[in-house]
Amino acid sequence: MISLLLILISSLFFVGIIVKTKAKIAARKMPSVLQPVYDVVRLFKKGAVYSQTTSAIFKMAPLVYFASVFLAVLFIPIGSQKALLSFDGDFVFFAYLLGIGKFMMIIAAMDTGSGFEGMGANREALYSMLVEPAFFILVGSVALFTNNVSFQDLFLHLKLDTNLYYIIGIASIYVFVYIAMVENSRMPVDDPKTHLELTMVHEVMILDNSGFDLALIHIVTWLKFSIYGALISNFIISNSWAIYWQIAAFFGIQLAFSLTVGILEAFKARNKMEKNPQWIIMLSAISIVVFLTVLIITEKIILN
Amino acid sequence: MTIILFKIVIIFALVLFMLPKQYQYYLGLVLHIAIISISSSWAINALAISSKVTLPFIPFLGNILSIEIDQLSAFFILVINMTMLTGIIYAKGYLQAYFHKKSKTEMAWHFFNFLWLHISMLLVVSLRDAIAFLMIWEVMSLSSFFLVIFETEKKETISIGIKYLIQMHIGVIFLMVAFIFAYVQTGAAFSFNGLSIYFASHNPFGLFLIFFIGFGIKAGFIPLHSWLPHAHPAAPSHVSAVMSGVMIKMGIYGILRVLMSIHHDLFNIGLFILIMSLISGLLGVSMAIVQHDVKKLLAYHSIENIGIIGIGIGLGVIGIAEDIPVLAALGFAGGILHILNHSLFKSLLFYTAGSVYKQTHTRNIEELGGLIKKMPKTALFFLLGALAISGLPPFNGFISEFLIYSGIFKSLHSANLFTDIVLMFSFTSLAIIGGLALFCFTKVFSVIFLGTARSSKVEHATEVESSMLIPDFIIGFMIVLIGFVPVIFMQPLSQIIGLFSIKMGAIQQIIPILNNISISSGIFIMLIGLLWILRTWQQKRHTIKQNTTWACACKVTNPAEHQYTATSYANNFKQLSSKVVNVKKDFKDFDETEIFPKARKFETHSSDVFEDNLITAPTNKILIWFEKIAVLQTGKIQHYLLYALLFLVLIYLLTHFNLI
Amino acid sequence: MTYLFIILYAITLIYFALSERVKKFVWLLCMQGFMLFGIVFFSLHKIEIFDFIFILTETILVKSLIVPWFLNKVRKHNQLKRIQETSVPVFFSIIVVVLSLIFSFFLSNFLNSNQIHTKYFTVAFASIIFGIYFIIIHKNIFSHVVGYLIIENGTFLLSLAVGSVMPMMVNLAILLDVLMGVLVLGVFINRIGDAFESTKIDQLSSLKD
Numbered sequence A: 001m002i003s004l005l006l007i008l009i010s011s012l013f014f015v016g017i018i019v020k021t022k023a024k025i026a027a028r029k030m031p032s033v034l035q036p037v038y039d040v041v042r043l044f045k046k047g048a049v050y051s052q053t054t055s056a057i058f059k060m061a062p063l064v065y066f067a068s069v070f071l072a073v074l075f076i077p078i079g080s081q082k083a084l085l086s087f088d089g090d091f092v093f094f095a096y097l098l099g100i101g102k103f104m105m106i107i108a109a110m111d112t113g114s115g116f117e118g119m120g121a122n123r124e125a126l127y128s129m130l131v132e133p134a135f136f137i138l139v140g141s142v143a144l145f146t147n148n149v150s151f152q153d154l155f156l157h158l159k160l161d162t163n164l165y166y167i168i169g170i171a172s173i174y175v176f177v178y179i180a181m182v183e184n185s186r187m188p189v190d191d192p193k194t195h196l197e198l199t200m201v202h203e204v205m206i207l208d209n210s211g212f213d214l215a216l217i218h219i220v221t222w223l224k225f226s227i228y229g230a231l232i233s234n235f236i237i238s239n240s241w242a243i244y245w246q247i248a249a250f251f252g253i254q255l256a257f258s259l260t261v262g263i264l265e266a267f268k269a270r271n272k273m274e275k276n277p278q279w280i281i282m283l284s285a286i287s288i289v290v291f292l293t294v295l296i297i298t299e300k301i302i303l304n
Numbered sequence B: 001m002t003i004i005l006f007k008i009v010i011i012f013a014l015v016l017f018m019l020p021k022q023y024q025y026y027l028g029l030v031l032h033i034a035i036i037s038i039s040s041s042w043a044i045n046a047l048a049i050s051s052k053v054t055l056p057f058i059p060f061l062g063n064i065l066s067i068e069i070d071q072l073s074a075f076f077i078l079v080i081n082m083t084m085l086t087g088i089i090y091a092k093g094y095l096q097a098y099f100h101k102k103s104k105t106e107m108a109w110h111f112f113n114f115l116w117l118h119i120s121m122l123l124v125v126s127l128r129d130a131i132a133f134l135m136i137w138e139v140m141s142l143s144s145f146f147l148v149i150f151e152t153e154k155k156e157t158i159s160i161g162i163k164y165l166i167q168m169h170i171g172v173i174f175l176m177v178a179f180i181f182a183y184v185q186t187g188a189a190f191s192f193n194g195l196s197i198y199f200a201s202h203n204p205f206g207l208f209l210i211f212f213i214g215f216g217i218k219a220g221f222i223p224l225h226s227w228l229p230h231a232h233p234a235a236p237s238h239v240s241a242v243m244s245g246v247m248i249k250m251g252i253y254g255i256l257r258v259l260m261s262i263h264h265d266l267f268n269i270g271l272f273i274l275i276m277s278l279i280s281g282l283l284g285v286s287m288a289i290v291q292h293d294v295k296k297l298l299a300y301h302s303i304e305n306i307g308i309i310g311i312g313i314g315l316g317v318i319g320i321a322e323d324i325p326v327l328a329a330l331g332f333a334g335g336i337l338h339i340l341n342h343s344l345f346k347s348l349l350f351y352t353a354g355s356v357y358k359q360t361h362t363r364n365i366e367e368l369g370g371l372i373k374k375m376p377k378t379a380l381f382f383l384l385g386a387l388a389i390s391g392l393p394p395f396n397g398f399i400s401e402f403l404i405y406s407g408i409f410k411s412l413h414s415a416n417l418f419t420d421i422v423l424m425f426s427f428t429s430l431a432i433i434g435g436l437a438l439f440c441f442t443k444v445f446s447v448i449f450l451g452t453a454r455s456s457k458v459e460h461a462t463e464v465e466s467s468m469l470i471p472d473f474i475i476g477f478m479i480v481l482i483g484f485v486p487v488i489f490m491q492p493l494s495q496i497i498g499l500f501s502i503k504m505g506a507i508q509q510i511i512p513i514l515n516n517i518s519i520s521s522g523i524f525i526m527l528i529g530l531l532w533i534l535r536t537w538q539q540k541r542h543t544i545k546q547n548t549t550w551a552c553a554c555k556v557t558n559p560a561e562h563q564y565t566a567t568s569y570a571n572n573f574k575q576l577s578s579k580v581v582n583v584k585k586d587f588k589d590f591d592e593t594e595i596f597p598k599a600r601k602f603e604t605h606s607s608d609v610f611e612d613n614l615i616t617a618p619t620n621k622i623l624i625w626f627e628k629i630a631v632l633q634t635g636k637i638q639h640y641l642l643y644a645l646l647f648l649v650l651i652y653l654l655t656h657f658n659l660i
Numbered sequence C: 001m002t003y004l005f006i007i008l009y010a011i012t013l014i015y016f017a018l019s020e021r022v023k024k025f026v027w028l029l030c031m032q033g034f035m036l037f038g039i040v041f042f043s044l045h046k047i048e049i050f051d052f053i054f055i056l057t058e059t060i061l062v063k064s065l066i067v068p069w070f071l072n073k074v075r076k077h078n079q080l081k082r083i084q085e086t087s088v089p090v091f092f093s094i095i096v097v098v099l100s101l102i103f104s105f106f107l108s109n110f111l112n113s114n115q116i117h118t119k120y121f122t123v124a125f126a127s128i129i130f131g132i133y134f135i136i137i138h139k140n141i142f143s144h145v146v147g148y149l150i151i152e153n154g155t156f157l158l159s160l161a162v163g164s165v166m167p168m169m170v171n172l173a174i175l176l177d178v179l180m181g182v183l184v185l186g187v188f189i190n191r192i193g194d195a196f197e198s199t200k201i202d203q204l205s206s207l208k209d
Helices: A002-025 A035-044 A056-073 A090-111 A115-146 A151-156 A163-183 A211-236 A243-267 A273-297 B002-018 B021-048 B071-098 B104-124 B130-148 B155-186 B192-201 B204-219 B228-234 B237-247 B249-260 B266-289 B294-322 B325-360 B376-389 B396-411 B417-449 B470-484 B486-498 B505-540 B566-576 B609-632 B637-656 C002-018 C022-043 C049-078 C090-110 C118-137 C141-162 C167-196 C201-208
Strands: A048-051 B053-060 B063-069 B544-547 B581-586 B603-608
Touching: A002 A035, A002 A056, A002 A211, A002 A243, A035 A211, A048 A056, A048 A211, A056 A090, A056 A211, A056 B505, A090 A115, A090 A151, A090 B376, A090 B396, A090 B417, A090 B505, A115 A151, A115 A163, A115 A273, A115 B396, A115 B417, A115 B566, A163 A211, A163 A243, A163 A273, A163 C002, A211 A243, A211 B505, A273 B417, A273 B566, A273 C002, A273 C090, B002 B021, B002 B053, B002 B104, B021 B053, B021 B063, B021 B071, B021 B104, B063 B071, B071 B104, B071 B237, B071 B249, B071 B325, B071 B470, B071 B486, B104 B130, B104 B237, B104 B249, B130 B155, B130 B192, B130 B237, B155 B192, B155 B204, B155 B228, B192 B204, B192 B249, B204 B249, B204 B266, B228 B237, B228 B294, B237 B249, B237 B294, B237 B325, B249 B294, B249 B325, B266 B294, B266 B417, B266 B566, B266 B581, B294 B325, B294 B396, B294 B417, B325 B376, B325 B396, B325 B470, B325 B486, B325 B505, B376 B396, B376 B417, B376 B470, B396 B417, B396 B470, B396 B505, B417 B566, B417 C090, B470 B486, B470 B505, B486 B505, B581 B609, B603 B609, C002 C022, C002 C090, C002 C118, C002 C141, C022 C049, C022 C141, C049 C141, C049 C167, C090 C118, C118 C141, C141 C167
Parallel strands: A048 B544
Antiparallel strands: B053 B063, B581 B603
């Protein structure tokens, strides 16, 4: 329960901090950290405009999308705080749950009959397909390392006892940061602040959503960031720490993660669209190196 | 008693030819239901007493041929019956379009073959004697051949049918060789039961390979698959549903049956099955993405799903060989459950695709669009099938993939290095296959059903009649049932897996996990419901407007012109997979001297790399030789007589010099 | 700690496959030099001043400073295009490098003998395979030099893997060889660049007459 609350709380500030960091770097006047929350509250107070081309799919999609990500939050433990739902192989369920949300959003974008939204939908489908192996290999390596197959046990038994563990930790955090960027369609893959629809991925998919639906979609973005932040924090937080240290560390890591995203977005240029697939597959390649490292640690590969 | 009934039903099939057209369907339906109830009672009996049921069938070559139904056969019988039932219900509406075109005999012949396809499949899974098995296997191929060429007025249908028949016969030859080889080597019984004696004393890999080729042609493993993408589009939809849903699984059945009698040196066999399946899974779905013909696309997806089934079985075999019970049990469980799952969602997809074809007369998805407003129920069921085949929770495809995944992840720690690397490749490929299936089905669903119409063919489409929706409801119910309450299928599943001499602990452990999945799925649905209520409440208090789609401030007269097409959707994937999917562009580039360019056409055609390089290219080379030899065939009788004379001289010379 | 640098070295190979810019190649070569230093430094049993200086010169000074600096000079002199063409899409190159890494790790597990330090062999072999592959797929002679240097780094690691007898002398010889090779090729590229105004290898074949 605590982990759910922590993730929900941190999600409120996440996007605000990113925006603030970017503004600070660009020497612009900064909006409040809670500005995204105000935006969403305002959206909740609004009516909606639906396209005549759309069907029931378009209305269903944001609900399914939100429900899938919200349910995914329930699987994430933090430190020694247990997740609400946990069973062996829950990360497979987690990944496929995010998949069904994506499926609905993609077809909802296609439902509008707009060429731009089709473009975004198709890119989203490709990139999320390419990033999937990286997630699985990484979690698989950690599963092999700890001999556990649920998020909760996985992170509970993650011990920092060998030098090589640091490689796993660092590489996993690196890959997770970028998986989060791809899943949320952020900088190296997609520029959320671009003004040209032709070069957008996620933003162009939700052009026709408004009111309640758009608010849900915004909240999902926060939640997704927060989920990955929580996953990253699990690599760092040791469950032997006192509970308030764990919570402090969690918020510290979320803050650091959001600052990182902000800094990355401020300084990094977006990849060329056609370079994206190879860039994403690189994440899988690094996860395979992590896998090989785990094989060395578990003494499956015997070296002298 | 039931056997006699069964025989009566078989004989009664001939009455079909005597009936007038309008009653034939009903007799067919009755006969199918009779067969379904008889054979299902056998199967349920076998599963209930959890041992083999043996019934004497007919006298055959001096012996009594008996029907043997163990749990594996029982499972397959139930799967066959399920798909056949929905198939025959669906056929009523689908065949109406052909009712006036076809003569009485043609219709009767169709129903007769459909019935015989059913009977032969049931017998394939329950006969053990090799000769009888091969004969009934042949009957299955023949009856499906006649079903494929139902639309005989189309010229290409016949040539596709013949290609299908030839490839099936190549498969039969391999099977025959394998059986005879085992028989000659051991002298034991000429049947499946005799194989175990051969495998006990010989290295099993060689013979297994021959069996694998024979059965693999039926199952459609890449590169043995080239009949599949042609036969499925050519056949009527209920036939393609049955062929894709269950008939190709007969190949899997054969492989499983052979595997049951192998007990040593299993690692290489498992690895071989796994590699073939990974290739089939990855390439099958990659090729599916670039197709425009919806039924061809579904056919390639069958290859992909055969791949997933094979991954499960291959991992299971590796699990047995390496003595990792978790991998063995869950691998087999996932693979075998996926057989059922695939038969469900693939037949659902073929039925709905067939309904679309019936109403729009086109299978080219580029000409469709916006059908969800005209055929909402069909669209909903297609969506259900698409979600299930992409392996997304909370539907059935996810459950079988989840079983395979958990088998892999649970055994990672106890496996050795090589197995670990193999496992890593397996789950990576499964993840990629899942992602690609999602890519493909978002494309198909949205291009067919969403957006606006891309051609005038869609205009007059209406929802199909209710008899064609009944199968959808039945299958949809099953898909949701397996997705939400998978636990009830675990007990029969564990019986089947027990046949492969696997320790069953893992299945017991998976049950609480599956219960958790059910709970999570329940929460998921409840969350969606809650959000729905919230939104209705919120939107009641605010104005909801309708407007045109936002076209980025550009005034569009016809939004359909700007819509994303299937080709453009697949384009970015096509660039990545250019090595395995062969897509040719048909486009003349602009000339520099052409100041006012003329109207141009852009077309893309995809062809199968394997078919091009393994079948078409070699046969074309052989054909060139044949054409050279064909010079001799002048058509003049004098020349032929001259050949005869020359032949006599040749014979004389050869005998003269003692060469023959 | 040696493992840390070995794994990091493996990651640099992935980045070699990913990157397409000449500047990045040079930078990655520089990084590889540091990785090699780390690998050798942490595998020393006891630090002797002579060994230490030798390693320092060999890896840091030569591999990560002099050679990249020289390559950078060549690059600027010839005004090379920023992006180097490859005959295989980068997407597949990444898959190839991953497969070669898995293969060489797997192979080193089997080479389990006392004479070979297999932990170096892992990335050494992968590096050599990848260097060859790198040369095959690139069309530009400058990238070929980079490829040779990747192979050289691989042989350096290989000498660590097999050599307990006078490894330093072996390395010294290889090092001088490569340094001379790079210098010669650098001069060569400069000349070619002056003559053809391009460093694509397609045009070199016309030199044979």
